[in-house]
Amino acid sequence: MELTFLGTASAIPTRYRNHTAILVKVSNRMILLDCGEATQKQLMKAEISPMKIDDIYITHLHGDHILGLPGLIQSLAFRGRTRPLNIYGPKGIGELIDHIKHLGYCTMGYDLITHEILDDDIIIYQQNDFLVKARKMKHTVFDYAYKIEELRQPKFLRSKAIELGVPPGPLFGKLQAGNSVSIDGKVIEPEEVLGPPRKGVKFVFSGDTIPQESMIDFAKDVDLLIHEATFTGDIREKATENGHTVAEDAARIAKDANVEQLILTHLSNRYTDSKPLVDEARQVFKNTVYAKDLMTVVIENKKPVTIKKNK
Template sequence: MQLTFLGTSAGRPTRTRNVTSIALSLPEPQCGFWLFDVGEGTQHRMLGSRFKLNKLERIFVTHLHGDHIYGLPGLLSSRGYFEGAGPLTIYGPSGLRRYLAGIFELTGVHLGYELNVVEIAEGEVVADDRYVVEAAELQHRLPCFGYRITERPQPGPLNLKRLGELGVPAGPLYGKLKRGEDITLECGRSIAASDVAGTPQPGRVVTILGDTRPCDNAVRLAMNADLLVHEATFAGGLEEKAAAYGHSTFTQAAEIARDAGAKRLVVTHFSSRYDDEAVAELANGVKDIFAEIEPAVEMTDILIPRPPLTNS
C-alpha cells in the first residue's frame, strides 16, 4: 500500500505543483488504485506513470471546489478509451451527481463503462472483504469530507512444514486455509485454518482529509492512523487568515496529528506563496509539535509498511 501525490497546490496550479489529487495504490490481490480528489490536470500527471485508468477502482471526492474536481469529467471520459475499464464508483458530497450529469449531457459524453455516483453522508461508505472506508464532515466553506481507510486484518503466513506433515497437497487447499477456511482432505481428515496459519496481521489505517479548519472530526478520523494526510495551506502564525478561508496552518496540522496519536503526518495543499524550500522549512519548524511530519512531494511514492509479523 502506498500513496502518490499527483497534485499538492492549493487553489490553483503553479509551475512546479498541480492542484489536488492523491492516488492510493492497493496491494495484491487487487493491484489497482483509488483516487482522492481529481483536480484539473490529474490525468496529465498520470501520463508516463504506472497509473493506468483501467486499474482505477474507486474515486473519493472531498468537496466540490474546482481545484479538487475540475479534472474529473476529462479523466472519466478518457477512461473509456482504456481496454478492460470496468465499473467505477465515485463517492462524494451532495451535488456531485448533478455536476457530472450536467457536463455529460451538454458535451454528449458516452463513457462505455458503468459509472456509479454515491452521494455520501457521515459514517461507513465502503465495506468489503479487504477495506472499510468511513467519512466524516470537516469544517470548510463548502460541505467537505475526510476519509479513514481501514485495512481489515490479514491472515498470517501458512506453516508449510506443518502442512507437509499433515499431508495437505499444495494448490487450492492452501488458498482456502490462507483465507481462514477450514478444510477436509480426501481421507476425511479435517484441518482447521487456525492450526496451520500464523498470527493474523493487523491492517493499516490511512486518513486522507479534505480542506478544513482544525476540528474534532479531523482528530477522530486520524485516531492512531498509520498515516495522516492533512492540508497545510498557510504558515504558522496565519491562523486567522486560514480560518477565514476554511483552511489550516502547518502548526495546526501538526497539532491534529499529535492529538490523534497518528504515527506519521504528510502535509499538502500548499499556498502558491511558498516554494519547495519554504515548504520544507515550515514543516521542519513544527517538528517540536509532531516529529514525524513531512511535506508531500509530487509523483513521489510514500510507502505504508505492514506491521511486523508475529508467527504463532
C-alpha cells in the first residue's frame, strides 16, 4: 500500500497545512480518505490524477473533512468522467451528496453512489485481496475510523498438488481460488494444497475522536496507525471538550495496540511546529512522527513502514 497525506491541518488550514485528506493506493483501487477544502489542488501538487479515484471514505461531516467534495465532484464531471464514484460515510452522507449534485448548475456524466454506514465494527467493502472496515469513534458528531487490510492468499503447495494427482494448469488456479476439483473421481479440496493463512499489511485511520479504548482493539498489531493529535497534553480539557485527542494519549493507544508505526495528524493552527506534539508522544511511543502535507508512506510485507520525503 502507498499513502499520500494531502492535508494534515485541523479546523483552520495554514500556509503549510491543508485540510484533511489521505490518498491510498491499494491493489487495483485508489481510495481517498476524507476530502477537505482544496484537496483537488493538493492532488495536482502530488501529481496524482483525481480521475483514478475509485472510492471516497468520509470519517464525519464536519466542514474541514468534506468541503473539498463539491469542487472535486464537479471537476471530475468537467473532465468527462463516466465510471461511478463510490462515497462512504456516516448517516447524512447521502443527503450531502444530493445537495452537491444540484450546486453550481453542473451536469453529472457519471453516477455518485453513496453508502451510509449505519452499524459499528463492520466490513463495508471487500474484494479478494483487501477489505475496508469501519468502527465508530467518539467526536461531537457521528464519526468512523477506517481500517484497510490486505488479504493474502495462502501459499499454493505445488508439489503437494502434483503428489495428489493434480496436473499443472487451470486446476491449480481453481484450487488457489478456494474451489475443489475432481481428478479421476477423486475430489481434491483446497485446504489439502494450501499452506497456512498469511498475514497482510494493514493500517487504521482514526478520524476525529477523543481517545477510545475500542481503538486499541481495532488497531491491534497494525503496521500503521494514523491517529489525530490536535493538541498537546497541557490543554487536554480543551481537547476533550472539542472531541479531540492529545499527542500523549494517541501514543498510549499506539503502545497498547502494539502498532509498528504511529503517524499523528490534524494539527491545530495554534502550533507553528509539530515538534511539541512529537516530543510528547515519543515519551510514550518512540516510533512516532507527525504527518506533513504531501508526505508519502509505503507499507510492505515484512518491511518497516517507509516514510518518503515530500514531493
